Amino acid sequence: MCEYSQKVAIDLGFDAMQFNSVVSTNTIAVTLWESLGFAIVGTIPRAYNHSRLGYVDSLVMYKSLVEV
Template sequence: MCKYSQKVAIELGFEAMQFNSVVSTNTIAVALWKSLGFDIVGTIPRAYKHSSLGYIDSFVMYKG
């Protein structure tokens, strides 16, 4: 889905893409977005309340 959305964005003339919320403890998702060229550009502290970990951060990820 991400590869497709990037393809469509390029076709429409967009030069960047941002994901506003990638949960910091979801290491698989963070690694996936990084492998697709995204960088962590911000952290939202204590953005989610995890059932066993308590409050956890969320990342803002960007690809330009």
């Protein structure tokens, strides 16, 4: 789904993609997005109320779609 959405974004003329909220404790999701070329560009402290851990950070992840 992510790879398809990147292709559509490129076809529509977008230069980048951003995910505004990836829960920091979801290491599987963070690793997946990083493997697809996304990087953590920001942290929102205590943005998500985790049912077991309480408030945890949320990450902003970004990827340029333009080849340099």
